[in-house]
Amino acid sequence: xxxxxxxxxTRQRIQEAMLRCLQTTPLQSVTVKAICAEADINRSxxxxxxxxxxxxxxxxxxxxxxxxSHSLDHLAGENAFRTYMVYMVRYVQEHQAAFxxxxxxxxxxxQEAMTQAVQRFHLPGLEQFGSRQPYVLExxxxxxxxxxxxxxxxxxxxxxxxMADLLLRLMAS
Numbered sequence: 666x667x668x669x670x671x672x673x674x675t676r677q678r679i680q681e682a683m684l685r686c687l688q689t690t691p692l693q694s695v696t697v698k699a700i701c702a703e704a705d706i707n708r709s710x711x712x713x714x715x716x717x718x719x720x721x722x723x724x725x726x727x728x729x730x731x732x733x734s735h736s737l738d739h740l741a742g743e744n745a746f747r748t749y750m751v752y753m754v755r756y757v758q759e760h761q762a763a764f765x766x767x768x769x770x771x772x773x774x775x776q777e778a779m780t781q782a783v784q785r786f787h788l789p790g791l792e793q794f795g796s797r798q799p800y801v802l803e804x805x806x807x808x809x810x811x812x813x814x815x816x817x818x819x820x821x822x823x824x825x826x827x828m829a830d831l832l833l834r835l836m837a838s
C-alpha cells in the first residue's frame with residue numbers, strides 16, 4: 666500500500682528538521698525536543714514515525730545513499746570514470762546539507778555505505794595493485810569523502826567538473 670501523502674510530508678519535515686539540527690549539534694546531542702521544535706510538530710508525531718533520533722539518522726543515511734545509487738544507475742554501463750565522478754560530485758553538491766550532516770556526524774558508517782553504493786564503478790588502473798586493491802579502494806574512497814567534505818564546507822566554489830578532475834588526478838598520483 667503506498668504511503669499516504671500527509672505521512673510522506675510529515676516524514677520529510679522531520680528529516681529536514683534533523684538535518685538542520687545536525688548542522689549545529691552533534692548527533693549524540695540532538696534531542697527529540699529539538700527536532701520537534703525545528704519541524705513544528707509535537708513529540709507524539711515524532712514517535713509515530715521514529716523511535717529516536719538515531720533511527721531517524723540511520724534512515725536519512727540509507728535514503729541519501731540509496732538516492733545517490735539510484736541516480737547513478739544510468740551510468741552503470743559507462744566506461745568513462747570521469748563521467749561518473751562528475752555526476753557524483755554534482756549530486757553531492759546538490760544535496761550538500763545532507764552530505765555534510767551525515768559525514769560530519771558519522772563519517773565511517775556513511776563512508777562505508779557510500780563505498781558500497783559506488784563499488785560497481787571500476788576504478789581505472791586498479792589491477793596493478795593485485796592483492797592490495799582493498800587498501801587502494803579504502804584510500805581512494807576515504808580521500809574522496811574527505812576532499813568533498815572540505816569542498817562543501819568551503820562553499821563548493823569550484824565546479825563539479827573541476828573537483829572530479831582533481832579527484833582523478835589525486836587517484837592517478
